[in-house]
Amino acid sequence: MSSLLRPAAAIFAALVVAAGVARAQTAGSPTVDTIVLAMSNVHLVRGERVVLIDAGGRGDLAALEAALAARGVAWKDIAAVVLTHGHADHAGLAAEIRRRSGAALLLGAGDLPMAAAGHNDELQPTNLTAHILKRFALDPAYEAFAPDVAVGDAPVDLAAYGVRGTVRQWPGHTPGSLVVELPDGRAFVGDLMLGGWLGGRLFATRPGEHYFHADRARNLANIQALLQRPVTTFFLGHGGPVTREAVMRAFGTAASR
Numbered sequence: 001m002s003s004l005l006r007p008a009a010a011i012f013a014a015l016v017v018a019a020g021v022a023r024a025q026t027a028g029s030p031t032v033d034t035i036v037l038a039m040s041n042v043h044l045v046r047g048e049r050v051v052l053i054d055a056g057g058r059g060d061l062a063a064l065e066a067a068l069a070a071r072g073v074a075w076k077d078i079a080a081v082v083l084t085h086g087h088a089d090h091a092g093l094a095a096e097i098r099r100r101s102g103a104a105l106l107l108g109a110g111d112l113p114m115a116a117a118g119h120n121d122e123l124q125p126t127n128l129t130a131h132i133l134k135r136f137a138l139d140p141a142y143e144a145f146a147p148d149v150a151v152g153d154a155p156v157d158l159a160a161y162g163v164r165g166t167v168r169q170w171p172g173h174t175p176g177s178l179v180v181e182l183p184d185g186r187a188f189v190g191d192l193m194l195g196g197w198l199g200g201r202l203f204a205t206r207p208g209e210h211y212f213h214a215d216r217a218r219n220l221a222n223i224q225a226l227l228q229r230p231v232t233t234f235f236l237g238h239g240g241p242v243t244r245e246a247v248m249r250a251f252g253t254a255a256s257r
C-alpha cells in the first residue's frame with residue numbers, strides 16, 4: 001500500500017469501527033421507565049422505538065399523557081402497546097391510545113372475548129381479603145377493541161416495533177395473559193403476582209399473590225416455570241419491580257437460574 005493510500009485506509013477502518021459502535025448501541029438493551037397510574041403501572045420500553053406495556057384504566061388518560069410528555073414521548077412515537085391482559089385497569093385506554101398514536105395493539109388470544117366485550121371476566125378471588133375486595137371491585141367496563149395482533153401459542157418478536165424482546169401467552173391470571181421478556185433478563189408479567197401491600201407503593205418490592213386469578217393453580221405453575229427461565233427482574237402491573245430472589249422467597253422455590 002502506498003503512503004498516500006494509508007491515511008485513507010485508516011479513515012475507512014475508523015468509519016467501520018464507528019459504524020460497529022453505532023450498531024451495538026441500537027442493538028443494545030431497551031431502557032425501561034415505569035409510569036405509576038392511579039390503579040396500575042404502564043411500562044415505557046424504549047429501544048429504537050417506544051413500546052408500552054399496558055394501557056392503564058380509562059380514567060388515566062390525562063395522567064398518562066402528562067407522564068409521556070414529561071419523558072419526551074409523543075403519541076406518534078409509540079409503535080406498539082402490549083396488553084398483559086384484558087382487565088379494565090390494564091387495557092382500559094388501549095383503543096384511545098391506538099386512535100392517538102396509530103400504535104399496534106397486542107393482546108393474548110385467550111382475552112379476545114374480554115376485549116370484544118370491553119368488560120372484565122368474572123373475578124375469581126384467591127383469599128378472604130379478595131372476597132371482600134371483590135365487593136368494591138373497580139369499574140370493570142372499558143372501550144371494546146380488537147387487537148392488531150392476537151398472541152397465540154407462538155411467541156411474537158417485538159423487533160418489528162423497535163424493541164428487542166419477545167411476548168408470549170401464559171394463561172393463568174386470565175386465559176390470555178401475556179409475558180414480555182427482554183434478552184437481558186427483565187420480564188413484564190402483568191398480574192402474575194402483586195408487588196407491595198394491596199399492590200400499592202408500600203413494600204412495592206415485596207411480591208405476593210394477586211387477589212384474583214381465572215386459574216390460580218396454573219398461575220402458580222407459571223411463576224415456577226418463569227423461574228426456570230433466565231428472568232432476573234419482574235416488572236409488575238401493580239407495585240414492583242421485584243427481584244428473582246424475592247420471587248423465589250415469596251413463592252417457595254429452589255429453582256436455579
Ligand SMILES: [Zn+2]
Pocket residue numbers: 085087173191
Ligand atoms: Zn388483572
